[in-house]
Amino acid sequence: MLKKKTKYGLIGKNINYSFSKKFFNDKFIKENISDCSYENYDLKSIKEFGSVIKDKSIKGFNVTIPYKKEIIDFIDEIDPIAKNIGAINTLKINDRKIIKGYNTDYLGFISSIQHLIFDQKNALVLGTGGASKAIIYGLNSMGIKSTNVSRKKTRGTVRYEDLNEEIIKENRIIVNCTPIGTFPKIEESPKIPFEFLTSNHLCYDLIYNPEKTKFLKESEKMGATIVNGKKMLENQANESWKIWNS
Incomplete structure (x- = not known):
């Protein structure tokens, strides 16, 4: 049985131009990481995040304009620095399905x-x-x-x-x-x-x-x-x- 790929992705609006998808998929090829993929999740509203997160194979997201502040209402935990900044650009989903927000910007x-x-x-x-x-x-x-x-x-x-x-x-x-x-x-x-x-x-x-x-x-x-x-x-x-x- 084939191992299910671990998914990562970018949450944003009108993000066809985005750098992240190409960056990570190129990284996976270059570093021979065959069990991961990265996709864009172009959301018309942050409320659509609820349906995206139902995919249990997703382990992390990057977050871009215009949702870096809005996403805070949809997570379980927030890193102290991200809380201080008041904006999130990285989400990690652990094995217990806890969503934690960070800022690496x-x-x-x-x-x-x-x-x-x-x-x-x-x-x-x-x-x-x-x-x-x-x-x-x-x-x-x-x-x-x-x-x-x-x-x-x-x-x-x-x-x-x-x-x-x-x-x-x-x-x-x-x-x-x-x-x-x-x-x-x-x-x-x-x-x-x-x-x-x-x-x-x-x-x-x-x-x-x-x-x-x-x-x-x-x-x-x-x-x-x-x-x-x-x-x-x-x-x-x-x-x-x-x-x-x-």
């Missing part, structure tokens, strides 16, 4: 950026979603103070329209955590005053498709160091794999 981010940081002390984080929460946690872990930039003024945030030369000069790390500029809408970009960027700035975009977004292109024109989200994704995926096999 912040680890992927730190390992992809720390070699580029020298004396920067302040950062602007564009967006307020689940991804931004992990980035803020990662920045704080490296001793960098961060400020959220949002379309609406709320406590502790700055509006895009309020960004000026002084704020840009004070914050020499700028991280785009919004989906603005993702394929196919590659001509779009967060509205920041690029003209105030310098060669002392580090501009990071969590987007990896396209490899160089308009946000990164405009930043590069001003001499800023630029990084896309590909390495972060690879790093966080490897951290997820460690959790599933722990």
